[in-house]
Amino acid sequence: MPSASDLTRTAVRPGFTPGRVARGVLLVALVAAVASFPSLAPNPYILSAGIVVLNYALLSTSWNFVGGFTGYISLGHGALAGLGAYGTGLLVTRAGVPSFLALVIAALAVAALAVPIGYAALRVRGASFVIVSIALVLVLLLVFQSWASFTGGSRGLTVPRPFPDLLRPEHHRVFWFLFAGLLAVALLAWWLIDRSRFGLGLKAIREDEDKAESLGIPTFAYKLVVFVVSAGFTAAAGGLYALWFGDLDPVFQFSILTGSYMVLMALLGGVRTLFGPLLGALVVGTALEYFKVEYGNTPLHLVATGLLLALVVLFMPDGVLPALAAGLDRFRPAQQSIREVTAAELREQRERDAASPELAGASPGAPSTKERP
Amino acid sequence: MSSGALIFQSVVLGVLLGGLYALLASGLTLYFGIMRVVMIAHSAFLILAAYLAWWSHTRLGVDPLLSLVVTVPLFFGAGVLLQRLLLSRLRPATLTMMSVLLTFAIAVVIEGLLGYAFTGTQRRIQLGYGAANLELFGARIAVVKLIAFGLAAVALLTLYLLLKKTTFGWSLRATIQHRDAARLVGIDTDRVAGYGFGIGLATAAVGGTALALDTTIYPSLHWHWIGPLMAIIVVGGLGSVPGAAAAAMLLGLTQSLLQIPLNTTWAQTIFYLALFATLAFRPQGFFGGRLAQRF
Numbered sequence: 001m002p003s004a005s006d007l008t009r010t011a012v013r014p015g016f017t018p019g020r021v022a023r024g025v026l027l028v029a030l031v032a033a034v035a036s037f038p039s040l041a042p043n044p045y046i047l048s049a050g051i052v053v054l055n056y057a058l059l060s061t062s063w064n065f066v067g068g069f070t071g072y073i074s075l076g077h078g079a080l081a082g083l084g085a086y087g088t089g090l091l092v093t094r095a096g097v098p099s100f101l102a103l104v105i106a107a108l109a110v111a112a113l114a115v116p117i118g119y120a121a122l123r124v125r126g127a128s129f130v131i132v133s134i135a136l137v138l139v140l141l142l143v144f145q146s147w148a149s150f151t152g153g154s155r156g157l158t159v160p161r162p163f164p165d166l167l168r169p170e171h172h173r174v175f176w177f178l179f180a181g182l183l184a185v186a187l188l189a190w191w192l193i194d195r196s197r198f199g200l201g202l203k204a205i206r207e208d209e210d211k212a213e214s215l216g217i218p219t220f221a222y223k224l225v226v227f228v229v230s231a232g233f234t235a236a237a238g239g240l241y242a243l244w245f246g247d248l249d250p251v252f253q254f255s256i257l258t259g260s261y262m263v264l265m266a267l268l269g270g271v272r273t274l275f276g277p278l279l280g281a282l283v284v285g286t287a288l289e290y291f292k293v294e295y296g297n298t299p300l301h302l303v304a305t306g307l308l309l310a311l312v313v314l315f316m317p318d319g320v321l322p323a324l325a326a327g328l329d330r331f332r333p334a335q336q337s338i339r340e341v342t343a344a345e346l347r348e349q350r351e352r353d354a355a356s357p358e359l360a361g362a363s364p365g366a367p368s369t370k371e372r373p
Numbered sequence: 374m375s376s377g378a379l380i381f382q383s384v385v386l387g388v389l390l391g392g393l394y395a396l397l398a399s400g401l402t403l404y405f406g407i408m409r410v411v412m413i414a415h416s417a418f419l420i421l422a423a424y425l426a427w428w429s430h431t432r433l434g435v436d437p438l439l440s441l442v443v444t445v446p447l448f449f450g451a452g453v454l455l456q457r458l459l460l461s462r463l464r465p466a467t468l469t470m471m472s473v474l475l476t477f478a479i480a481v482v483i484e485g486l487l488g489y490a491f492t493g494t495q496r497r498i499q500l501g502y503g504a505a506n507l508e509l510f511g512a513r514i515a516v517v518k519l520i521a522f523g524l525a526a527v528a529l530l531t532l533y534l535l536l537k538k539t540t541f542g543w544s545l546r547a548t549i550q551h552r553d554a555a556r557l558v559g560i561d562t563d564r565v566a567g568y569g570f571g572i573g574l575a576t577a578a579v580g581g582t583a584l585a586l587d588t589t590i591y592p593s594l595h596w597h598w599i600g601p602l603m604a605i606i607v608v609g610g611l612g613s614v615p616g617a618a619a620a621a622m623l624l625g626l627t628q629s630l631l632q633i634p635l636n637t638t639w640a641q642t643i644f645y646l647a648l649f650a651t652l653a654f655r656p657q658g659f660f661g662g663r664l665a666q667r668f
Contacts, residue, residue: 073470075477120652126469127411127611128652131603134413138600139645146638256596260477267474299493299592302485310478313471314462 030275034180044169051172051244053285054179058237059258060265060277061186065230067263068190068271069199070223071206072126076133077234078258079140083110084235085242085253086144086151089159092243099162103239110235111228118227122220125209134256141254157248175244182240183278186233191274193226202226257305261288264309270319279321284308382512383629389514389522391625393583396525397598398605398617399532400576406549406612407569410460410472415577416598417480418448422581423590424487430498437498437585438520444578452574453567455479460570461563480595487592497589521583528579529618532572536614545569549612601628601641604648609660616660 041047063077087106091097097105121132144151151157163171193199201222204212213219242248252258261284262277269280291301316323397419404412422444426437463471505516536542547555548562548569556562584590605624609616624644631640651658 071467071470073473075473116653117649120649123652124656127405127409127473128607128656130411130470130473131607132648132652135600135604135645135648138596139642142638142642146636257481260481263474299485299488302481302488304485306478306480306482306485309481310459310475313474313478314459317464317467317471 038173038176044172047169047172047176049286049289051176051179052289053281054176054183055237055241056261056265056285056288057278057281058179058183058186058240059234060262060269060281061183061190062230062233062237063262064266064271064277065190065193065226065233067266068276069193069202069206069226072122072129072223073263074133075130075256075259075263076136077230077262078256078260079133079137079254080110080114080231080234081238081241081258082140082144082250082253082255083113084238085248086157087235088239088242089157089248090151092159093157099160099243103236103243106239107232107236111232114228114231115224118224118231122223122227133259137254137256137259141250144250144254151250152248154250156250159242159246159248161246162243171244175240178240179244182233182236187274187278189229189233193229194274198222198225257302260305260309261285264305264312266319267312267317268308268320270321270323272318273321276319276321280319283320378512379633380630382514383633384626385512385514386518387626387629388622389518390629391622392522392525392529393580394601394605394621394625395618396529396532396576396583397580398602398609398621399529399614400573400580401602401606402609402612402614402617403569403573403576405606406614407545407566408456408460408472409469410476411469411603412476412573413473413599414476414480414483415573416595416602417483418451418574418577419581419584419598420590420592420595421483421487422448422578423585423588424491424496424581426582426585427496427498427590428491430500437500437582438524441579441582444582445575448574448578449571452571455574456567456570457563461566480599484592484595491592493592495589495591498585500586515587517587521586524579524583528576532576535572541565541568597641601644604644608647608651608658610658613658613660616658619660620658 037050038047041050059077059081063074066072066074066077084103084106087109088099088102091102091105092099095102117132117136121129145154147153148155161171163174166174193202201212201217201219204215204217205219205222209219238253265280265284266277267280268284269278270276288301291304312319397415401412401415404410404415422440425444426440429435429440429443430437459475460468460472463475500517506513507516507519534542536546544555544560544565545568547558547560548565552562555565601624605620606617608624609618609620624647627643627647628640631643
């Protein structure tokens with residue numbers, strides 16, 4: 001999180017700092033890796049597994065609009081993705097809408113539906129929001145399983161492919177780039193919000209909602225807007241998945257597990273960082289795919305997911321990236337926080353400064369207020 | 374059967390079901406009151422207790438009710454450990470959110486272990502008195518449902534007396550009302566909170582045994598329980614035990630009556646409708662006090 005001292009530091013040293021160059025190099029490397037993966041993938045299976053991981057990355061980045069900025073944990077985003085998928089699928093099969101138009105309509109419709117859901121969930125503080133998010137998954141699972149005449153029920157819904165004349169590997173390749181493009185848009189949106197006044201207000205809600213409100217931030221409206229944005233991206237991800245995978249089953253689309261994977265990935269990577277959810281998805285998504293190949297679907301999946309989630313929550317609630325950054329900080333010259341200087345040391349320092357006035361200007365005027373994790 | 378008798382039967386069944394809901398929801402309310410924790414794993418422990426009752430009946434051949442002698446102290450201990458070792462480690466600032474994730478993780482681990490140990494096959498206890506019925510004004514009530522209700526009622530009454538009449542109950546309620554003030558008058562709030570969690574989890578043990586008597590159980594069944602239970606505590610007003618009990622009775626009755634015109638699945642959506650309606654129009658719930666205003 002940028003603080004006042006970060007701003008002054010960049011103002012003092014404009015242009016290319018080593019940190020910025022390193023970040024730019026990493027970004028270019030990431031783009032190059034994404035662009036070249038379809039050509040490097042040895043077989044279509046690896047490519048399709050990569051698309052699944054990319055889908056997870058897109059989902060958890062979309063989740064992070066709410067979870068990262070406001071600190072409200074939603075376990076129900078799986079349901080929003082499922083709604084996007086079913087919306088797209090039903091528009092294509094029942095109404096004959098062209099595939100990608102259906103995707104856009106479905107995403108907008110889910111975003112619109114998120115307004116009343118958010119209205120009910122966000123008027124009060126955290127606990128009710130979590131309860132609503134879980135209830136959303138459970139009620140939609142009931143509805144989509146029972147309303148078989150419309151949704152296909154437990155038999156599932158087959159969505160026709162948008163490019164019927166493409167072979168399967170080509171199909172995967174096209175969708176890889178579609179997913180990557182949507183992920184880039186989501187990351188860009190997150191980055192823009194992160195730098196805006198709106199984002200500052202949201203982060204104030206995360207740190208202390210009462211104080212944020214007393215400072216004049218319209219907390220309810222802010223939370224609602226970011227929830228709607230998040231729902232729109234999540235639904236678009238679900239719709240794209242429907243077009244790619246072509247077969248929807250309520251048990252998987254409205255699974256509480258999908259939502260918990262999103263949370264796990266975002267938390268593991270770091271909810272306060274732009275690329276945290278992407279990194280988390282890379283680790284957890286790859287592990288999930290690997291376990292599926294090696295061991296098939298056993299109940300031990302659940303045990304492993306649960307244990308990992310519990311470990312992250314207990315020991316690394318800020319994620320891997322911030323933990324790594326804190327580790328790196330140890331090797332840097334110590335950044336003094338105002339809390340680490342005792343009154344006695346401060347008096348000693350003042351006396352020293354008073355004794356040698358020419359040095360007083362060299363000591364930092366304001367101690368760094370860098371946030372400690 | 375005439376429709377009047379059908380409705381009467383539904384009312385009776387609804388009250389019997391509502392009793393079980395009330396017991397389980399009061400456990401959830403206790404956790405929330407003590408630590409502002411939404412305990413997702415409550416219903417997973419419920420199913421775990423049901424499995425233990427089933428296991429002791431099929432493997433050891435004892436009556437499922439006898440398993441209570443083991444499960445209640447066991448779950449009490451598990452609840453104390455859960456609060457002292459895990460939940461109290463979380464940062465106070467993000468406690469509500471992180472505790473949801475932690476208890477969710479516990480629920481998923483329990484579901485996975487149950488599936489691993491007993492497979493996903495549906496299980497049901499075959500009791501000698503399982504098919505016995507009681508005729509009451511034209512309504513047929515299964516004896517096991519009455520036993521389940523009796524269990525729930527006795528447990529609820531015990532809980533009520535414990536909270537209202539004992540010194541421990543007073544200190545527990547003081548901890549719920551104002552933790553700092555409770556500490557000021559000399560209550561060891563950490564220990565009381567741990568015991569409170571133990572009592573909450575013990576309600577899951579009793580509920581699970583009652584559930585196992587007349588329900589087919591499978592590992593993922595807990596998701597069908599946590600949704601209605603969470604809806605009940607929100608409608609009742611988070612943190613209010615009488616509110617939870619009243620909402621449980623009301624919603625249990627409504628669900629049972631709705632099963633006449635609709636099928637079972639659609640009737641269950643009433644819980645979620647009530648949840649959304651409550652949050653949209655009266656977010657503090659219908660019986661909630663000061664506490665519910667802020668959550």
